[in-house]
Amino acid sequence: MTNPVLFIANISGHATPQTLQHLAHVTHEHGGSWIISKINYLDDQVAGLIKIQSPEANLEFIQTAFDEAPGLQVQFAQSQENKHAEDDVYELRFDSQERSGLIQEITHILERERAHILSIDTQRLFLAGKEGINANLFTSQFSITIPEETNIKDVIAELEAITRGTRVIDLTEILTK
Incomplete structure (x- = not known):
């Protein structure tokens, strides 16, 4: 058995x-597996990132199958495991x-990342000035667990991409001190 290699297509x-589906089948046929994938379609175009684990001996064959797929541009990057304990609880604050x-978008992203929501607390703040309400702010603090193969930094980046000006803060270390 050769060493497993982790890479991103x-x-x-x-x-x-x-x-x-054919590329996933070829990967599986040669002892590899798709650890996590993020695929988006728009009209007849596709864009995606696929984290793949492969036996070192079959790496070239799997990557060649991707390179030879008609109509696709492919780039490969080495990756590494970002494992954490499955029962690690992450405390995040979302401000926007x-x-x-917004709640629907947050929960959709967390569901897509296979996060388990333990708790969620949201507040809407209306800031008033001389002319009345000047800003409507949304803040949410939630506790989640994520699968071992999911990187919390990826989850945070996806949440921050919901809308311009969104900020997500990982409070995990702050709250556990």
């Missing part, structure tokens, strides 16, 4: 779900301008 271009649908 960054894909973009024209591909159908069947193309990606108030707008409709």
Whole structure:
């Protein structure tokens, strides 16, 4: 048995779900597995990141299958395990301008990352000035656990991408001191 290698395939271009299913099948056929994938479709275009674990002996074969997929541009980057205990609890604070649908977007991202929400506390703040309400602010503090293969920094980056000006703070270390 050869050493496992972890890498990320960054894909973009024209591909159908069947193309990606074929690549997943080729990976599995050669002893590899997709650890986590983030795939987005827009019209007939696809963009995605796939974290793959492969036996070192089959790395070249799997990467060649990606390179030869018609219509796809592929780049590879080495990766490393970012393991943490599955039962580690992360405390995050999410601050943003108030707008409709924020809770739904937050929970959708956490669900996509396979996070388990332990608690969530939200507040809406309305700041008033001389002319009335000047700003509507939204803040939420939540506790989550995530699978071992998920990196908390990736979760935070996705949450911050919800809307411009959003800030997510990892309070885990602060609250455990």
